[in-house]
Amino acid sequence: MPALTEGAYQGDWLIEEFGAPNYGRSEVNVLAPVDVPSGAVIGTCTTLTTFYGAYDNVGTANTGKAAAAAGILLDEIKANATMDCSIVDAADVGTGTTTEAPCLVVGDIIEVQGATDANLNVYATIVSVPTPLTFTIATSVVADATYAVTIRKLNHAAVALVKGPAVVSAAGIDWDATAAAGITTGTAELLALNIKTVEGV
Helix, strand or coil, rough: CCCCCCCCCCHHCCCHHHHHHHHEEEEEEEEECCCCCCCCCEEEEEEEECCEECCCCCCCCCCCCCCCCEEEEEEEECCCEEEEEEEEEEECCEEEEEECCCCCCCEEEEEECCCHEEECEEEEEEEEEEECCCCEEEEECCCCEEEEEEECCCCCEEEEECCCEEEEEEECCCCCCCHHHHHHHHHHHHHCEEEEEEECC
């Protein structure tokens, strides 16, 4: 029987918030290709800059990662499941058709995977939703053809601690796979937001 594991909670990393209730909190849109735990350090994505993503101090394009720390996610985000999709690309427009309604709206971000043309395997913005089972995206340098792919809606509405004064546990917050040098830089970036990390708690 597999062991049950429990995710992180705010109490695992948030030590103190000062000022009026929720003073330092803000609603954010987070790109989550994988589960993102409570306490994850996030930042504005290098591309798709109206969205936040997990911090990695690199912010490589089309990864949903952020180069600079800009806050800490309050509650866990569960990544959406992938679904099968057919995309017909013609003249830099991809028209997607699914067999189940993906509940997409204009402006949503999807991850496209599995196309035989690698230029289609990107994070793409939904341009239109003609029917509940179809959508269009803008493409670039994709050969005109029909592609069998999987898609995943990436953007999630969430709440993050984006400024202090606040104190958080250095051991409790989640830096994803960020290297030590990146954690040092990210800690300084959080401190510039008046979010102080402390050791030993």
